[in-house]
Amino acid sequence: MRYFAGARAAAGVHEEKVQLPDDSTVQDALSALALRHGSALARVLLAASFLVDGVAVRDRSAALPDGIGLDVLPPFAGG
Known part of the structure; x- marks a missing residue:
């Protein structure tokens, strides 16, 4: 798992x-992360x-194969 910006904080x-x-x-990964890091990260994850390995994933029910990277990108302001 890699976290960026507000997710990292x-x-x-x-x-x-x-x-x-x-x-x-x-979604299983996100639930595990929320349990591990608490409500601040849980809010960001929403x-x-x-x-997933550099490809955008919108479907939280998508399979997460072993050894794959998951990047968490919070909403960004600006342009």
Whole structure:
């Protein structure tokens, strides 16, 4: 997992590894992260976008294969 901007601030780390069961989804990962880091990150995750190995994923029920990277991108202001 890699966190950017406000997600990094809410998680308190830039990057971390998370162990999940083999059949996990993006939502499973997000639930685990919210439990690990608390309500500040949980709020960010509600509005965040995600990249799975560099590809945008909007479907939180998408499979998250073992060893894959998940980037958490909070909404950004500006242009």
